Amino acid sequence: MATSDSVRTGVAGLDEILNGGIPRGNVILLEGKIGTGKTTMGLEFIYRGASQFNEPGLIVLFEMSPEKVTRDALGFGWDLQELERKNRLKIVFTTREVLRQELQQADSVLLEEAAKMGAQRIFIDGVARLISNDRTAESRSAFHVLTEGLQRENLTAILAVEASALEVDATHSLPEESIADTVIRLTMEESHRAVNRSIEIVKSRGQSYQMGRHSFRILDGSGIHVYRRVQAPRMASRDRASAFDPTTRVTTGVPGLDELANGGYFVGSTTVVVGISGVGKSVMGLQFLAEGVRRGERCVMLSLDEQVDQILRNARSIGIDLGPAMQKDLIHIEYEPPQEIEVDSHFYHIEELVQTFKPKRVLIDSLSTYGSSLGTQGRLFRDFFHALVALMKEYQVAAIYNHENPEMLGMASMMGGFAMSSLVDNIILLNWVELGDSFRIGLNVAKMRSNPVKRVTCECEITAEGMRVLPRELPPARAPFSRYRGLVSRAPERQFRQTQPGGPDDGSAQ
Amino acid sequence: MEIPAKSEAKKIAELMGAVSLLRNACDLDLFVFLNRHPRSLLSTEQLAALVGYPMSQIAESIEVFIAAGILDRIQNPGHAARLYHLNTHRHTPEGERLRRLVQLASTRQGRRSILQVIHTEGSDGEPGASKVEGRLLRVA
Numbered sequence: 001m002a003t004s005d006s007v008r009t010g011v012a013g014l015d016e017i018l019n020g021g022i023p024r025g026n027v028i029l030l031e032g033k034i035g036t037g038k039t040t041m042g043l044e045f046i047y048r049g050a051s052q053f054n055e056p057g058l059i060v061l062f063e064m065s066p067e068k069v070t071r072d073a074l075g076f077g078w079d080l081q082e083l084e085r086k087n088r089l090k091i092v093f094t095t096r097e098v099l100r101q102e103l104q105q106a107d108s109v110l111l112e113e114a115a116k117m118g119a120q121r122i123f124i125d126g127v128a129r130l131i132s133n134d135r136t137a138e139s140r141s142a143f144h145v146l147t148e149g150l151q152r153e154n155l156t157a158i159l160a161v162e163a164s165a166l167e168v169d170a171t172h173s174l175p176e177e178s179i180a181d182t183v184i185r186l187t188m189e190e191s192h193r194a195v196n197r198s199i200e201i202v203k204s205r206g207q208s209y210q211m212g213r214h215s216f217r218i219l220d221g222s223g224i225h226v227y228r229r230v231q232a233p234r235m236a237s238r239d240r241a242s243a244f245d246p247t248t249r250v251t252t253g254v255p256g257l258d259e260l261a262n263g264g265y266f267v268g269s270t271t272v273v274v275g276i277s278g279v280g281k282s283v284m285g286l287q288f289l290a291e292g293v294r295r296g297e298r299c300v301m302l303s304l305d306e307q308v309d310q311i312l313r314n315a316r317s318i319g320i321d322l323g324p325a326m327q328k329d330l331i332h333i334e335y336e337p338p339q340e341i342e343v344d345s346h347f348y349h350i351e352e353l354v355q356t357f358k359p360k361r362v363l364i365d366s367l368s369t370y371g372s373s374l375g376t377q378g379r380l381f382r383d384f385f386h387a388l389v390a391l392m393k394e395y396q397v398a399a400i401y402n403h404e405n406p407e408m409l410g411m412a413s414m415m416g417g418f419a420m421s422s423l424v425d426n427i428i429l430l431n432w433v434e435l436g437d438s439f440r441i442g443l444n445v446a447k448m449r450s451n452p453v454k455r456v457t458c459e460c461e462i463t464a465e466g467m468r469v470l471p472r473e474l475p476p477a478r479a480p481f482s483r484y485r486g487l488v489s490r491a492p493e494r495q496f497r498q499t500q501p502g503g504p505d506d507g508s509a510q
Numbered sequence: 511m512e513i514p515a516k517s518e519a520k521k522i523a524e525l526m527g528a529v530s531l532l533r534n535a536c537d538l539d540l541f542v543f544l545n546r547h548p549r550s551l552l553s554t555e556q557l558a559a560l561v562g563y564p565m566s567q568i569a570e571s572i573e574v575f576i577a578a579g580i581l582d583r584i585q586n587p588g589h590a591a592r593l594y595h596l597n598t599h600r601h602t603p604e605g606e607r608l609r610r611l612v613q614l615a616s617t618r619q620g621r622r623s624i625l626q627v628i629h630t631e632g633s634d635g636e637p638g639a640s641k642v643e644g645r646l647l648r649v650a
Contacts, residue, residue, distance in 0.1 A: 109593045
């Protein structure tokens, strides 16, 4: 719900979690410890207002030199001096004592300056000792006076305050927080020795907003970017999304697999290919993409395991040259190092890619690397995967997720510690089968929603032409898998049948 | 105080031509402060404390700057604080010279050199009051 007269902050992503902006005239308390980004956010609020929304603004500083603020802002591409020359922005250096006195008087010089330039926004940086950190009625009253002064001029104000000065914690609210119309809290959270920034709208009068802790980054050359938490509800269309077209399929690109998969995967379906490292998951994925390219469908591959050049080299080794397709913008391959994935911004990036590039096919290699990065025990990984699945379904993308199962021979569970098979439409198992002195590749279509599944173990081979599923019956020189039992149980046994001497199963086969 | 090299002194003197109202260290330091804080809402007492000179000296420097037209002062009766706005037209040639002067004055050595030039210029035997007047006329 955006109010009829909302002030758009202009901070990328922030207005989305504020459902459009902040009601005009609200006094916003921006809390956070030192280094959390309060000054940057306040400056951007004023800069965007003056440069994009025709809303001049005033910046009030205490200890910080305006010269340094101007210099730092320029690093984000915000030319505050230029706006000052155009009388769209003013930076006033003062002391807390003066400001307190000023705002208590109706003929305040500061507010007069604001009125002269038609200011609609104000940012006061560092009001901690202005509003005092004691718990007296005087402190509450001082803050009340300050907000009244700002409201008199109908200024939408951001007051930055150091959380440590207010001793903000999760259990105690402060008088200042109850007086302010909006409270925004910035924090830095340590995660495996990395630090992630987060933002939470604690309260905001006169509007609805997206609750919870969202992520944000401070980006060189552009400023703050807020990323909605991955679990936050998106549009209703995404909640309702499903692989609703039961007729259109995308072919797998692996000879022999379409026959097992009833002609291919449904558009909008989610397929997980499970198997140990080296068994052929990425090869299968590359063929899926190459098939899309051959049909003129746009494809995306997101890799957390291998760099783009290495992927292209791997593809060439099985006769797939993706270079021309990349040049024609038919395929987009991207590598993201998995060490410090911040899930909200990462998901935002994928969402943007799907919305702008509009792929029909997506390959994500691999889910297990996400698991290692995000942890598989908590809800985060599951929520992230759930959001990915919903995104792909909304845009009717056939998505394949590779998943490494650590078991070398046989499989005791389909997805190991990832209890997410219920979210998945199709599951394909690839595993090693040790026969004689060699490993051969077994393939099972273990799950295929809305499709009959044969559930037989078929053999695959990978050659310089790629992967193919072998016929169930093979020439006599090689006993086919149909002559064995227990292929996935780690102890395959040859089944002997009554045959004619010299027939296909006379025991002469390997 | 070290004496700046002749060429440097000449360079500084040229720059000083643009701000010939700077009579002493207080003028220079206040001018540099106001460049860093072009719009300041402060009482004279606070300004004196921040720049590091007695109030009387600061008040005198302020009057000189206002008279020279490079400083605006807005005040309301009954308020201790005044809004000072330095208006040096940074994008004019004079503004550019001022910017360079402030840049020079921002280093310890540069500030010393400028003060040396001010000191040398000031020792020409001219009586103090008429010297200020002369400088103001030049600025005007």
